[in-house]
Amino acid sequence: MERILNALLTGETFEIPAAFNDERLLKHAWGIWYADRPPLTVKLRFFPNPAVIQRLEESVWHPLERVEPTEDGGRMWSVEIAEWREMLPWIRGWGADVEVLEPKELREALEKEARRLARVYGVGSLSEPKTRFFAHRRAGEDRENWQPLIDHLRKTAEMARDFGADANVADLAYIAGLIHDLVSKAAGGRSARRPFNSGREGTENPA
Template sequence: MTKSERLMQLEQLLLAHPSGLRRSEIARRLGVHRATVARYVTELTGFLPLNEGDDGRIGINRDDYLSNIRLTIHESLALYLAGRLMTDRTDRFNPHAAAALRKLGQSLRAFAPTIGQHISDAADRVESSKTRRDPVYLAVLETLTKGWSEGRLVSLVHHSVHSGLDKTYLFAVYTIVPYAVGQSIQAIGKCPGEEHLRTLRVDRIAQATLTNDTYTPPVEEDMTRTLADAWGIWYSDSDPVDVVLRFSVQVAHRVRETVWHPSQEMTDLPDGRLLWRARIAEPREMFPWIRGWGADVEVMEPAELRQRMAAEAEVLTSIYHTI
């Protein structure tokens, strides 16, 4: 094995061990002398953000580590669209999103200058937008991201809007997702010793501190299965509920254009209306979306959701009623 291959092997080894490795352990794994490891570490320090702790463990500072990826023009566009969607759907400024878009734009300028310039301009718009600058929010998001990437528990203080109280948790981050409702980002995970998942809105977390306690995150398939029946992020241990909606002729074509949920089924009715059906973990999460269609949708099932819409209609009638 060549020296370059050894250096690459050392980089991959350190990436695989977020808590770092001692020189003796590195030497054993690479099959080289400790003096050789010392030389390798010195050389890698020139182009990798290495650090050495008080306990002698050598690791990579993941906040400053740059990953190298190779993308096609179509893959680059997919990342650009995802980044724009995230920034458009959250109301707080994220400098990392702007930086990522700028890097993506610069990388494309050589062979797709028009698209590269467009993406770079988008990064400028993100930075100059009037979204809120919230350093606490950003620090919390960075801490949650680091805890998730390194499998370390996060100690956090979360404000509950229901009780009005601040509560302290030890939290294992399983995933972080954007959520259109409230233009927010949500952290989903568990507190040690609890059976059920928790979903915490990131902008309601007042403080987050990374601990040295570790956890084993679930495999992606488990999280996908957990959220499979959710309308967004609300999940349930119970069986999903059949939701049946009837859309008017005026909006039927718009409903047909989109796959709103993986389980949806649509039936064209003889009068031009559309019957839409899906199995949803928690139908209450659909309420803002259903309400957005106004009088062009009627809830057929479940009864509880129909009753809630009927009550909403009565309130609206009382507000807008004129003699």
């Protein structure tokens, strides 16, 4: 409400379509977000903290949730959800008592947050990322979203291997893909497809 600057009464009316079914539309919504694509499985592991397990089981967090006990006294919690991003505040609220198992994108999002928090508070080895070399990034983009050089080389090598399979040179093509940036750098810093922009962290335009 605080964002509303002004309101105007127009006199226009709106009729809800007879075929509209809000329960079906929001069946897989965590709150109000829905999607046209099939829902994703969100799977969480709750560690055996008695107070946390008690709180988890006191409420029905979603009508479609499934809760299963684990051998160590924890819980495996899962649900089919339309948009996992809407769940982020709820998952954050459990802190280190929960681990995201699926989907991969949700787990990676929280891993990035954990690394940022570690840097903010200067905690352990997480305060410095393991990756020191990066392949691609956009100006002003958060470092957590930079593409590690090894990921770029591996993906390029896998694509090259697929193309080379038809000519029976899959292994050779894979090796060429792994070293393609090194070769282009030695040849003058340019590749055939794009400027070579791999480099150490903090270097905007590596030479």
